Amino acid sequence: MALQRTPCLFLLLVLTLLGLGLVQPSYGQDRMYQRFLRQHVDPQVTGGDNSYCNLMMQRRKMTSYQCKRFNTFIHEDIGSIRGICSTASIQCKNGKMNCHEGVLRVTDCRETGSSRPPNCRYRASASTRRVVIACEGNPEVPVHFDR
Numbered sequence: 001m002a003l004q005r006t007p008c009l010f011l012l013l014v015l016t017l018l019g020l021g022l023v024q025p026s027y028g029q030d031r032m033y034q035r036f037l038r039q040h041v042d043p044q045v046t047g048g049d050n051s052y053c054n055l056m057m058q059r060r061k062m063t064s065y066q067c068k069r070f071n072t073f074i075h076e077d078i079g080s081i082r083g084i085c086s087t088a089s090i091q092c093k094n095g096k097m098n099c100h101e102g103v104l105r106v107t108d109c110r111e112t113g114s115s116r117p118p119n120c121r122y123r124a125s126a127s128t129r130r131v132v133i134a135c136e137g138n139p140e141v142p143v144h145f146d147r
Contacts, residue, residue: 054121
């Protein structure tokens with residue numbers, strides 16, 4: 001009799017855990033969130049120079065097949081970045097209304113135009129400036145660096 005109740009309790013536990021998991025981003029949003037983290041978040045430094053951009057763009061796999069022309073690295077902890085998602089919504093460049101803005105420490109990396117993958121070369125510009133990021137999910141998480 002106890003053995004028959006075990007699968008029911010296990011099923012109830014699994015359903016409870018799944019229910020709790022509903023507040024997490026969906027698989028697609030989680031994939032986009034992970035991509036956002038890989039391409040844009042580096043809280044370990046406060047700003048970068050040209051060699052920083054050259055190294056990070058390679059490390060983060062944005063120079064494998066072609067040189068990504070422009071990328072921004074955010075030098076804040078993920079909690080601060082996610083906090084921007086709770087500000088008022090504004091319009092994104094694509095017209096959607098899921099963007100949010102805030103001021104963050106960043107390094108902009110711009111491809112010089114005279115390099116070939118995978119040895120792409122970048123010019124860095126470090127600053128504290130207004131940024132716009134797109135957020136999705138419940139709770140909302142950053143999924144795209146808009147500007």
